[in-house]
Amino acid sequence: DGGITQSPKYLFRKEGQNVTLSCEQNLNHDAMYWYRQDPGQGLRLIYYSQIVNDFQKGDIAEGYSVSREKKESFPLTVTSAQKNPTAFYLCASRTDAAGTYNEQFFGPGTRLTVL
């Protein structure tokens, strides 16, 4: 059963705490992405990675960190430096092989709430 999984589904963070959101894919996709979704706003790109051990900042990277040690995994850490982390976080992936249909596929999301 191929796809993208995110865990946990719901996450609560206390002030000053770092939390890590998991994203795993078994689609053998090269590229992975993290987006943030807020009510009334479009999705915004936080970080993306096109290859293992390499990643790039998106539009709103401040207060977040990522790693890409394995092709199938792209965890996102929300640090205490992110002042307004309450949002719905979505992970996506796609193959970047040249000439292919470069559709992005999304996971089910993690809802993060700051207490």
Add this chain to the structure above:
Amino acid sequence: KQEVTQIPAALSVPEGENLVLNCSFTDSAIYNLQWFRQDPGKGLTSLLLIQSSQREQTSGRLNASLDKSSGRSTLYIAASQPGDSATYLCAVEGGANNLFFGTGTRLTVIP
């Protein structure tokens, strides 16, 4: 910077009606445009992707068109059903692995 607009923000139609959702973008230099569906509290489901060299794509009751020169795309849904109720998002890719998303149209199909 690319800006993507979807109007209307919400739409209600009776079951069986054909409908069109609109998406406009400010920079016509795009690689592709993708339409997604999002159910409340869920992730995005890809519906259709149109490459920049294409004019339209079809999947079942869905047809998406692209007019790059005018910065517009439409998603046509034929014979709407209550199960089509969801938020529909469009996103354009302008390179550098960045998708620019609209804020979506929330569709309600009334039985």
